[in-house]
Amino acid sequence: MADLQDDLHPGTTEAGGFDDLATALPQAEAAFPQESFAPVSDPDDEPLARAHAVLAAHPVADGYSGLPWALKHLPWYDLELGESSVDTDVPRLRAGHVGALFSSLHLPEGLIGDRAVGATLEQLDLVKHVVxxxxxxxxxxxxxGQTTDARNCGRTAVLLGPAGAAALxxxxxxxRSLHALGLRALTLTGASWASDAGLTRFGEEVVREMNRLGVIADVSGASPETIRRACAVSKAPLLCTRSAARALRPHPAxxxxxxxxxxGAAGGLCMVPLTAEQTGPTVRDVADHLDHVRTTAGPGCVGLSGTYDAGTAHPLELGDASCYPRLVAELLRRGWEEAHVALLTWGNVQRVLRDTAFTARAAxxxxxPSTATIAELDG
Structure with missing residues (x-):
């Protein structure tokens, strides 16, 4: 057990700090890299034309797609030709300038233990088959790097995850096996070690092992105690793949x-979902949430989560994956700088992916590899 706990983290200042693992990359620079930015649209053009120009250069990295579970229930589909039974297909991804998306491996509630593990493996296999x-x-x-390469080749990059904690x-x-198969994000909810009470000792060890592997911790829907403890324990940025501003809409997520x-202070990323339930019924409501998150957490802490094909209703004008230009046009009308739009759509996710990989290499x-068990740490 000595190799599992604090002796592996000497000198760690967990409450919002970084140990020597990250001294080569200061916290502020890691959260908000200063990169040169050249505007790509004509300010005299109308907002929708400007939106298409900006998205052509800085496409959307979508934080959550429920497509795998939706396709599981279709007898036949062709995403390249176009598929009316779902919200997402290749033509609509191209029309919406979607350069990358996280493909959810979440399962219906009630699956636990071996059933949850097996169902997650089936979902993972399905995504690979679809791609x-x-x-x-x-x-x-x-x-x-692979995400950028896919975008440069005219493809939408598909990242595997988030999966639910029950998948472990x-x-x-x-x-570790799921990571070897490609998993890159895991949601810290729905397990005894990540509950309303927060992370247990085993839950903290899960986060440390995720850091070592390069699996991003998704805390969307987690309790405030879990989110705060994950911020303290994790040396890599956290994601909230489906969270908007509670000050504007009192949804529990x-x-x-x-x-x-x-x-925002920890360099994490809040990806605002395009769902009527969480953000409101119009594109203006979604833009209000993006404004609020940007103001409260900073421009480096806000992203987009289409949440298409997840069984939720979407705001007017944002009904499928082709609709992102309408949202970006609304932001440009509100005076968003192109640099902040570029962070929102692409740059912030790329920064999280880079920082996660940096943390994993150092760790x-x-x-x-941790040999801890839940019985040893929480029993």
């Missing part, structure tokens, strides 16, 4: 301002 069968429009990606079956060995500020130099 292979639509290789003119889709390409599997595991990191920031309370086993770090299964976490939306974040209050104090948590938005903490997430692998000083931390062996």
């Amino acid at each position: 292979r069968g639509h290789d003119e429009g889709l390409r599997l990606a595991h990191d920031a 079956g309370d086993s770090l060995g299964i976490l 939306n974040l209050p301002d104090d948590l938005l500020a903490e997430l 692998q130099l000083r931390r062996r």
Whole structure:
């Protein structure tokens, strides 16, 4: 057990700090990299034309797609030709300038233990099958470089995850196996070690092992205690793949301002979902949430989550994956700088992917694969 706990983290200042693992990359620079930016649209053009120009250069990295579970229930589909039974297909991804998306491996509630592990593996296999069968429009990606390469080749990069915490079956060995199969994000809810009370000792060890592997922790829908503890334990940025501003709409998955500020200070990313339930019935409502998150947490802490094909209703004018230009046009009408739009759509996700990979490489130099079990740490 000595290799599992604090002796592997000497000198760690967990409450919002970074240990020597990240001294080569200061926190502020990691959260908000200063990169040169050249505007790509004509300010005299109307907003929708400007939106298409900006998105052509800085496409959308969509934080959550429910497509795998939707396709599981279709007897036949062709995403390259176009598929009216779902919200997402290759023509609409291209029309919406979607350069990357996280493909959810979430399962219906009630699946636990071996059933949850098996169903997650089936979902993962399905996504790979779908990508292979639509290789003119889709390409599997595991990191920031592969995501950019896919975009440059005219494909939408597909990242595997988030999966639910139940997919681990309370086993770090299964976490490593899922990572080897391509998993890149895991939601910290729905397990005994990540509950309303926060992370248990085993839950903290899960987060550390995710850091070592390069699996991003998704805290969307998690309790405030879990989010705060994950911010303290994780050396890599956190994602909220489906969270908007609770100050504007009191949905339980939306974040209050104090948590938005903490997430931003830790370099995390709040990906606002395009759902009527969480953000409101119009494109203007979604833009209000994006304004609020940007103001509260900073321009480096806000992203987009289409949440298409997840069984939720969408705001007017944002009914499928082709509609992102309408949202970006609304932001430009409100005076958003192109640089902030570029962070929102593409740059912030790329930064999280890069920082996660950096953290994993550093952690692998000083931390062996964890052999901890839930019985040892929480029993």
